Structure formats: structure tokens, C-alpha cells
Amino acid sequence: MEIRPILASLRRHRIPAFLIVLEIALACAVLCNAVFMIGQRMADIHMSNAIDEQSISVITLNGADPDHSASDIPRNLAALRNIAGVEDVATITSMPLDTNAALNSFTAAPNGKSQVNSSEYFLGSGAEKVLGLHLLQGRYFNATEYSDSDLRGFQSTGHVVLITQSDAQRLWPGQNPLGKQLYSGETGWTVIGVIDDVLAQEPAFNGGDGSHSSVFFPLHPRVELNDYILRSNGQDRDRVVQKAAQLLGDLEPGAVVEGRTYAAMRDTYFANNRSMVWMLLLVCVVMLAVTAFGIVGLTSFWVGQRRRQIGIRRAVGATRGHIMHYFQTENFLLSTAGVVIGMGLAFGINLYLMRHYELGRMPWYYLPIGAFVLWLVGQVAVLAPALRAAAVPPVVATRSV
Amino acid sequence: MLAYYLDLAVHSLKRHRMLTALMVLAIALGIGASMTTLTVLHVLSGDPLPGRSGSIYYPQIDPQDMKDYTPSVEPPAQLTWTDGMYLLHSKRATRQALMTGGMVPLQPAQSSFDPFHASALYTTADFFPMFAVPFEYGSGWGAAEDDSKARVVVITSQLNDKLFGGRNSVGQIVRLQEKDFRIVGVLGDWHPNPHFYEWYMGSYASDEDVYVPLTTSRDLLMEHDGSVDCWGNTGGDPSRLETINCMWLQFWVQLDSPASVSAYKDFLLHYSQDQHASGRFVRPPNVRLRNMMQWLDYIKVVPSDAVLQTWLALGFLAVCLINTVGLMLAKFMRRAGELGVRRALGASQRALFGQLLMESGVIGVAGGLGGLLLALFGLWLVRQQPADYAKLAHMDTTMLLATFALAVSASLLAGLLPAWRACRVAPALQLKAN
Numbered sequence: 001m002e003i004r005p006i007l008a009s010l011r012r013h014r015i016p017a018f019l020i021v022l023e024i025a026l027a028c029a030v031l032c033n034a035v036f037m038i039g040q041r042m043a044d045i046h047m048s049n050a051i052d053e054q055s056i057s058v059i060t061l062n063g064a065d066p067d068h069s070a071s072d073i074p075r076n077l078a079a080l081r082n083i084a085g086v087e088d089v090a091t092i093t094s095m096p097l098d099t100n101a102a103l104n105s106f107t108a109a110p111n112g113k114s115q116v117n118s119s120e121y122f123l124g125s126g127a128e129k130v131l132g133l134h135l136l137q138g139r140y141f142n143a144t145e146y147s148d149s150d151l152r153g154f155q156s157t158g159h160v161v162l163i164t165q166s167d168a169q170r171l172w173p174g175q176n177p178l179g180k181q182l183y184s185g186e187t188g189w190t191v192i193g194v195i196d197d198v199l200a201q202e203p204a205f206n207g208g209d210g211s212h213s214s215v216f217f218p219l220h221p222r223v224e225l226n227d228y229i230l231r232s233n234g235q236d237r238d239r240v241v242q243k244a245a246q247l248l249g250d251l252e253p254g255a256v257v258e259g260r261t262y263a264a265m266r267d268t269y270f271a272n273n274r275s276m277v278w279m280l281l282l283v284c285v286v287m288l289a290v291t292a293f294g295i296v297g298l299t300s301f302w303v304g305q306r307r308r309q310i311g312i313r314r315a316v317g318a319t320r321g322h323i324m325h326y327f328q329t330e331n332f333l334l335s336t337a338g339v340v341i342g343m344g345l346a347f348g349i350n351l352y353l354m355r356h357y358e359l360g361r362m363p364w365y366y367l368p369i370g371a372f373v374l375w376l377v378g379q380v381a382v383l384a385p386a387l388r389a390a391a392v393p394p395v396v397a398t399r400s401v
Numbered sequence: 402m403l404a405y406y407l408d409l410a411v412h413s414l415k416r417h418r419m420l421t422a423l424m425v426l427a428i429a430l431g432i433g434a435s436m437t438t439l440t441v442l443h444v445l446s447g448d449p450l451p452g453r454s455g456s457i458y459y460p461q462i463d464p465q466d467m468k469d470y471t472p473s474v475e476p477p478a479q480l481t482w483t484d485g486m487y488l489l490h491s492k493r494a495t496r497q498a499l500m501t502g503g504m505v506p507l508q509p510a511q512s513s514f515d516p517f518h519a520s521a522l523y524t525t526a527d528f529f530p531m532f533a534v535p536f537e538y539g540s541g542w543g544a545a546e547d548d549s550k551a552r553v554v555v556i557t558s559q560l561n562d563k564l565f566g567g568r569n570s571v572g573q574i575v576r577l578q579e580k581d582f583r584i585v586g587v588l589g590d591w592h593p594n595p596h597f598y599e600w601y602m603g604s605y606a607s608d609e610d611v612y613v614p615l616t617t618s619r620d621l622l623m624e625h626d627g628s629v630d631c632w633g634n635t636g637g638d639p640s641r642l643e644t645i646n647c648m649w650l651q652f653w654v655q656l657d658s659p660a661s662v663s664a665y666k667d668f669l670l671h672y673s674q675d676q677h678a679s680g681r682f683v684r685p686p687n688v689r690l691r692n693m694m695q696w697l698d699y700i701k702v703v704p705s706d707a708v709l710q711t712w713l714a715l716g717f718l719a720v721c722l723i724n725t726v727g728l729m730l731a732k733f734m735r736r737a738g739e740l741g742v743r744r745a746l747g748a749s750q751r752a753l754f755g756q757l758l759m760e761s762g763v764i765g766v767a768g769g770l771g772g773l774l775l776a777l778f779g780l781w782l783v784r785q786q787p788a789d790y791a792k793l794a795h796m797d798t799t800m801l802l803a804t805f806a807l808a809v810s811a812s813l814l815a816g817l818l819p820a821w822r823a824c825r826v827a828p829a830l831q832l833k834a835n
Contacts, residue, residue: 015822019727023720030716037709062518062624063506063578113469153638153645249515254579256506256518271787276706280713283434287717290427294724297423301731353712357705 006330016298021338024374027291028342032370033349034280036362041273041280047203047211049096049266050196052132052231055087056262057241058095059228059248063255066223073124073221076228076251083247085232085240091124091225092131095262096199096214097269098227102154103205106215108171110183116210118167119200122156122219130231131198133216136165138178138193141218149218156217161189164197166212182215189217237261288377295381299327303389310389311396320390327386328379335378339371346370403759410760417732421764424728428768428815431721432808433775438711440776440800441783444793445605445703449593453533454693458654458662460488462673463687464646465632476687477630478700479648484672489525493668494654494661496531499615500524501650502602503625507611508576509564519560519577519610522599523618523625529555531655532598535589537561539571542585542614550620554582555612561587577611578621594793595702597693598653601627604702605790619643666690704790718811725764725815733757733823744828753824761816762809769808776804 010017059080064072073091080089094100096119103117125146128135141160149158161182168177168191181188195216203211219225228248232240238261245259303310310323350362414421448454463476464484480488485499500522507519528534529541538561542553554575561570574581595604602609613623622640629639631647642649656662666688673686691699733740740753776796783794 015818016727016730019723019730023723023727026716026720026723030713030720034713062504063516153641254506254508254516256516268787272706275786275788276710279710283713283717286430286434287720290430290721290724293423293427294727297420297724297728298731301735304735353709357709 003329003333006326006333010330010333013302016302017334020295020298020334021341023291023294024335024338024378025342025345027287028339028370028374029345029349030287031284031373032343032346032362032366033353034284035370036350036366037359038277038280038284039366040360041277045270045273045277047199048197049199050134051096051198051262053262053266054234055231055237056131057230057232057237057244057259058098058262058265059230059241059244059257059259061226061228061248061252061255061257064223064226064252065254069223069225070221072252073225076248079247079251080228080230080244083230083240083243085236086230086244087233088126088130088231090127090130090229091221092127092227092229093120093122093219093224094201095227095229095265096201097203097266099202099269101200101202101205104155104184104215106167106171107183108180110186110188112183115207116170116213117206118210118213118215119202119206120154121198121214121216122151122224123216124219124221124225127229128162128216130229132231133162133198134196136194136196137176138162138191140193146218147220149220151219151222151224154224155184155187156189156219158218159190160192160218162193162195162216163191164212164214165194166197166209167215168194170209170213288373291374292377292381295331295378296385299331299382299385300388303327303385306389307392307396310392311394311398314392314394315397323392324386324390327382327389331378331382331386332375335375339374342374343367343371406756406759407763409756410763413736413760414763420728420732424725424732424764425767425771427721427724427728428764428808428812429771429775431718432768432772432804432811433779434714435711435718435807436772436776436800436804437779437783438707438714439803440780440796441707441790441794442703442711443797443800444795445595445707445790446697447594448694449595449597449697450532450693456655456657457531457693458494458656458665458690459693459696460652460654460665460669461689461691462669462682463684464648464676464682466683468632470684474687476689477648478651479628479630480650480652481646481648482643482650485650485652487672488652491668494656494665496527496655497652498525498528498531499650499652500528500599501615501625502599502609502627503618503623505577505611505613505618505623506579508579510574510576511564514564520602520607521577521611521613521618521623522609523613523615523623525615527655528598528612529586531653532593534591537587537589538569539584539586541612546585547614547616550616551614552580552582552617553585553614555586555588556584557588557608557610558590559608560610575611577613578623580621582613594790595697597697597702599627599651600700600702603789604704605793607789625649662690704788706788707790722811722815725812726818729761729764729816730819730822733819737823737826740823741826741828744826750824754820757820757823758813758816761812761820764816765809765812766805768812769805772808773801773804 077089080086094102102120104120105114106118107114128140145158145160149156172180177191177194180191182191197212198214200206200211200214206213230240230244241259241261245257249257346367353359354361461476462484464481489497489499503521503523504518505521506516508516525547526542526544537558541555546553561567570584570587573584575584592608596607625639627649629647629649633646656665669688669690670686673682673688676682677686743753780794780796784791
């Protein structure tokens with residue numbers, strides 16, 4: 001296809017051509033950034049969390065009497081275990097993504113500095129089994145470590161700790177973390193095991209790459225162990241949660257009881273992200289539709305203006321295919337110009353957002369994806385007007401409008 | 402004259418229904434999306450205490466050790482118990498209140514209710530007069546109740562409706578954390594947004610249920626929620642928050658004149674210098690005294706999602722406008738013949754320009770109407786969202802007028818270039834071509 005006549009004709013219609021290029025450029029810039037944001041939100045929504053999310057339910061107990069916890073907690077656990085369908089029960093201080101963050105910074109050397117805050121989890125006896133943690137190296141806590149560990153100022157008085165794989169690699173890159181000392185200030189704990197990555201209680205607060213920075217300590221029955229975690233078979237989790245909450249409410253009359261499945265907790269945490277994804281998708285689709293209609297409108301106008309020329313070309317031997325290709329190539333040239341400017345604009349907008357809104361850098365491959373989508377939209381939009389142009393009969397050339 | 406232009410515009414728009422519909426739709430979509438997000442932003446960045454916010458200030462001092470210190474560091478957002486109590490009891494401002502939030506189990510006397518968690522604000526006596534909190538029944542408590550750790554409570558009208566069916570409940574007893582508290586006041590309709598004085602419990606639509614004296618809450622070790630920022634490895638033991646190096650309290654003061662503002666800033670500086678000299682503060686004195694709106698701006702109370710959505714919608718509006726410019730250009734240029742005839746019959750270029758702009762204006766008004774409907778629908782969609790600010794998304798008169806102003810000015814702007822191009826037709830050439 002010869003493109004010189006197309007360029008010559010575009011030069012005579014500078015303003016409409018410029019408008020199409022500008023519209024495609026802006027649409028491309030907005031599209032790239034919106035799709036990038038969708039990608040980031042989706043990555044957050046699907047963040048890995050190495051616990052058995054689908055089998056766990058959580059019953060939170062607040063306002064229990066701290067003086068009787070040592071005897072109340074084993075009694076409550078025994079009662080919960082008797083509910084039909086419950087496979088195992090334990091206690092823990094808080095759960096991943098429950099936003100009830102207990103943060104502390106840990107380092108490989110005493111009194112070190114850290115950019116990352118780690119989430120602290122205190123496990124009641126047997127919680128590792130209920131959670132379904134994946135042990136990668138070392139061992140879990142033994143019975144004496146559970147019974148001898150207390151809390152002072154929300155720090156463990158025990159001597160052992162479990163860490164996640166991310167933290168092991170961050171703190172001791174390339175080394176065996178087992179037997180190493182993990183410090184907070186001057187206090188140290190011996191790492192006895194490494195587990196697969198468990199999410200923090202509120203990943204947004206951990207800083208840096210700390211969303212999987214979680215440390216686990218053993219704890220003997222104390223009032224702080226206020227999350228009762230239940231493992232049950234998938235189908236009747238809702239019934240189990242209801243039954244368990246009712247049972248705990250009867251056993252602890254003054255306390256406030258709230259029961260949820262873990263899957264529901266995770267959904268709640270990411271609900272904002274999910275609605276943002278839908279919003280972004282909606283804007284993208286509507287914007288592409290508007291761009292497409294704009295192209296249809298302007299190209300139709302062009303076709304209408306050039307009926308006579310088209311007729312003459314047909315009369316001197318151009319086929320319908322030639323006429324169609326003419327408009328398709330024209331659109332392709334305009335889209336290409338728009339997309340090139342748009343990719344530059346998208347990059348600039350991303351830099352601005354990065355500086356002001358804690359957004360990451362957009363990976364380069366979002367740019368060609370955005371470009372390709374707009375090319376496609378342009379070609380689809382130009383199809384109808386191009387077909388109409390191809391249908392112009394050669395006889396038009398002999399009539400005066 | 403204008404009526405004639407209007408008549409012409411409507412006539413022309415009717416002739417090309419498809420194209421007119423496309424232009425109106427593009428404007429309506431762009432305006433609808435922009436006004437939805439701008440309304441949300443407008444609601445979120447509003448003044449929670451109109452008329453009063455200018456004289457409410459948030460003092461900050463820096464008591465931390467040298468860990469992570471840089472000369473330009475901002476002082477922390479909260480105060481320790483020691484500093485907070487000192488500033489409170491110094492009474493250097495017209496009014497001052499120290500506060501923090503928490504949850505407290507509430508055991509209703511009526512057996513029909515299960516115990517539930519009431520969200521609580523633990524504060525001091527001046528809170529109510531300083532923020533001009535309206536009361537339906539009774540009043541707040543006084544300094545004497547603060548000092549004696551009295552078991553008194555102020556409840557919101559919602560809680561009063563729930564527990565006492567909206568009757569005057571002053572003097573009645575509610576049980577908080579298994580202790581009896583006497584109700585001294587029931588709040589009127591008071592929902593400041595943003596929830597400026599205690600933002601850890603949620604920045605929007607997060608009214609408390611009960612207000613309890615701060616001293617009482619510590620006496621009974623009521624559950625404290627919010628950020629506890631500690632330094633120097635003292636740990637964050639919730640039962641010893643008064644004595645350890647932790648910052649967990651928010652402090653607001655009322656300062657009525659510029660002179661008192663600068664005097665208060667000097668007071669903060671002198672206090673920091675004294676503490677630095679005595680060795681309790683390790684860092685060099687570092688104080689701030691922001692007024693309420695500056696403070697809300699500083700803590701970035703408007704969620705960045707809402708700002709991002711607004712940028713996105715404005716980008717979308719730009720695409721829609723360029724689209725409209727293109728369509729109008731196509732439409733006006735196609736009427737070159739008609740315009741040439743009118744020029745030849747004596748219409749001036751100005752008159753043609755006016756006629757064409759009137760057409761853009763009509764499209765703008767129609768697009769504005771459509772945009773308004775879309776914005777109302779958009780706001781309804783926003784209200785279905787899970788975010789804590791979602792419930793607040795309602796259109797007010799300002800934004801309603803802004804919608805129309807934006808729609809009409811945007812479409813006039815979009816019409817400028819096409820109208821200018823179209824009215825420059827050479828009449829003779831057009832007539833000859835016909």
C-alpha cells in the first residue's frame with residue numbers, strides 16, 4: 001500500500017487528524033496506568049499466605065477475665081473440640097490480615113536497625129497444626145517451650161522463635177538460619193524453625209517488602225490468646241462458626257464474642273481493592289468505547305467528504321479492497337502516532353504517580369499492551385466507515401454532488 | 402436574537418440525531434465520572450467543624466531517642482502520658498483536651514441485648530466545649546470528674562435510642578467492662594467528618610458510642626486501640642502505658658488569637674528545651690503547631706484511592722472532550738454549504754460564530770443533565786462500596802451547580818475551535834461548488 005497519498009491527504013486535514021492522534025494518545029496513557037493499577041491490586045488480592053485458609057474459622061473473644069485465663073482457655077478449648085465437625089482447636093493472639101497489628105523490628109545483631117517491621121504472632125499450644133503452617137526447616141515448639149513462655153511488655157519471655165522464609169533470606173542471606181539469634185534491642189531468641197511465608201496482620205504497616213515478615217513465639221494460656229481457631233471440614237463451616245460462637249458466649253457471659261470463617265476475613269480485608277479493580281475496569285471499557293465512537297464519527301465525516309474522490313478512484317480502476325485498505329492504513333498511521341505519544345505520556349504519568357501516591361514503577365510491557373489494544377480498537381472502529389466507503393459506486397464520479 | 406440562535410441550534414441538532422446523541426453521551430459520561438469522583442473528594446476534604454476549625458490547633462513535640470534521627474525529621478504524631486498530662490495541666494491555651502480511642506465491652510441491663518463492643522473515646526473535660534459538641538440531654542463532665550477518675554459516661558444519641566428508646570437517660574446506669582457508669586450526657590446530632598480528633602479508629606464515619614474520662618479508662622485499664630509508638634526497648638505493655646516510653650495520646654488546643662498561637666508555640670519550645678536540658682529529651686527541641694485543616698492535610702486524611710480515582714476520571718473527561726471536539730468539527734464542517742449561503746445573505750462571521758457556539762452550549766446543557774444523572778448513579782454505586790467513607794458520598798448544591806458549570810464550559814470550550822474553523826468559510830467558493 002502506497003502511503004504517500006494518505007500522508008498528503010492528512011496534511012490537508014490537519015486538525016481532525018491531530019484530534020484523533022491526541023485522543024488515542026490520551027486514551028493510551030490512561031489505559032496503561034489503569035491496567036497497571038488493576039495488575040497491582042490483583043497481585044495484592046492474590047497474595048500468598050501459607051496457612052490453610054479454607055479450613056480455618058476464627059472466634060474472637062474480647063473482655064474475658066485475665067485472672068482466670070489459665071483455667072478458662074483449656075476449658076473453652078475442650079468444649080469447642082466437642083462440636084461435631086471440628087477437627088482441631090487452638091488459640092492465637094491475632095491472625096494474618098485481621099488488621100490488629102502487633103509490630104516490632106527484629107535484627108540479626110543486637111541493637112540493630114531495620115527498615116521492616118515484623119508482625120508478632122503468639123501461638124497457643126498446637127496452633128501450628130490448626131493453622132496448617134508448612135515447616136521448611138527445623139522443628140516446631142515442644143510442650144515445655146509452650147508451658148514456660150510468658151509475655152512481658154508484649155515480648156516473649158521464652159527463648160525460641162519461628163520465622164518465615166522471607167525473613168530468613170532477608171536476615172541471613174545464603175546462610176542456614178537454624179540456631180541463629182533473632183534480636184529485638186538486646187533481647188535475643190534462637191531460631192528453631194523456618195516456615196513458608198505467612199502474611200502480616202496488616203501488610204501496609206510493615207514497610208518495605210515486609211508483607212510476609214511474620215515471627216512466631218510460643219505462649220502458655222493467657223488472656224492475650226483471644227482468637228480461638230477451629231479447623232473444620234469445608235462444607236459446614238458456617239454452622240460450626242455459629243455453634244462455636246454461641247458456645248463461647250455461654251462459657252464467657254461478660255465477654256464479646258465474634259465468629260467468622262477465615263475466607264470471609266480475607267474477603268473483607270481485600271474488599272476495597274476489589275471494588276477499585278471493578279471501578280478501573282469500568283472506566284477502561286467506557287473510555288475505549290468513547291474513543292472508538294470518536295473514530296467512527298470522524299472517519300464517517302471523512303468518507304462523506306470524499307465520496308466524489310472515492311468515486312473517481314473507483315472509476316479509474318481501484319477495487320473495493322483498495323478503498324477499504326486506504327482507510328484502514330490511514331487509521332493505522334494515526335493510531336501509531338497516537339500510541340507513540342501515548343506511551344511517552346503513560347510513562348510520565350506513572351513517574352508522577354510514583355512520586356505522589358506510593359505507586360510502583362510500571363513494568364515496560366504494559367506500554368506495548370496498551371498500544372496493541374488501541375491499535376485494535378482503531379481498526380475495529382474504522383471497519384464500518386471503511387466498508388461504507390468501499391460501497392461508493394464509481395458512477396458518483398460522473399455526478400456533481 | 403438568542404432565541405433565534407437557540408431555535409437554529411435545536412433544529413440542526415435534530416437533523417443529525419446520531420451524531421448529537423454521540424456528543425451528548427460523551428460529555429455526559431465524562432462529566433458523570435468526574436463529578437462522581439470530585440464529589441467524593443469534596444466530601445472527604447471538607448471542614449469537620451465549620452467556623453471553629455481555624456482556632457483549633459494540634460501541638461507536636463519530639464521526646465524520642467536518637468535512633469533514626471535526621472535533622473529534618475517531623476515530630477511524632479502523638480504524645481506520651483507524661484508530656485500530655487503536663488501540657489494539659491499547664492492550661493496555657495483557652496481550652497485543651499487529651500484523648501485516645503478504644504473498645505469497651507458494654508453489658509446492657511436489658512436481657513434482650515447481648516453484650517457488645519462499644520467504641521469509646523477516652524478524653525478530658527474540655528473536649529465537649531472546645532469542639533462545641535451539641536447535647537440532647539445533660540452535659541459533659543468537669544475537671545473534678547477527671548481528677549477523681551469518676552465513673553461517668555457520655556453516650557451518643559444512637560446508643561441512647563438503642564438502649565433507652567431515645568428517652569432522657571441522664572442519671573441512668575450503663576455497665577462498661579462490668580462496672581457501673583452513670584450517664585451524665587447524651588449527645589445531639591454530631592458527626593464530624595473527617596473524624597479529625599482520633600483518626601486511628603477510622604478517618605470517616607466512625608463515631609464513638611461512649612465517651613469516658615481518660616483517667617477513669619486508665620484506672621480500669623480499658624482496652625486501648627490505636628497506634629502505640631515506643632522507643633528504647635521498653636516494650637508496649639498496655640497496663641503500664643503511663644510510665645514507659647510510648648506515644649499514644651492525641652492533644653488538641655483552642656487558641657483564639659494569632660498572639661496566643663505564637664505564645665503557645667514558644668511555650669512548647671521552652672518545654673522541649675527544659676526537657677532537653679534535664680536530659681529527658683535526647684533530640685534537639687523540635688515542635689510543630691498546625692491548625693486543624695493543616696493537620697488533616699499533613700496526615701493525608703483523604704485516602705489516596707479517592708485522589709487517584711479523581712485523576713483517572715479527569716483523564717477520562719479529557720478523552721471525552723477531545724472526542725466531542727472532533728465530532729463537532731465534523732458536524733460544523735459538513736454544514737459549510739449552509740453556512741456559506743448564510744454568509745452570502747449577509748450574516749457576519751460573528752453571528753455565525755455565535756450560532757455555532759449556541760449549538761455547543763445546548764449540547765453542554767444536555768450533557769450536563771445526563772452527567773448529573775450519571776453522577777447520581779455513580780454516587781449511589783460509591784455508597785455500595787466497602788470503604789469507610791462510602792456512606793458519605795452525597796451530592797450537595799455546590800457540586801450540583803458545579804456539574805452544570807463544568808459541563809457547559811467544557812462543551813463551549815470544545816466548540817470554540819470547530820466554530821472558529823467553520824465560520825471562516827469563503828461564501829463565494831461554497832456557492833460555486835453548489
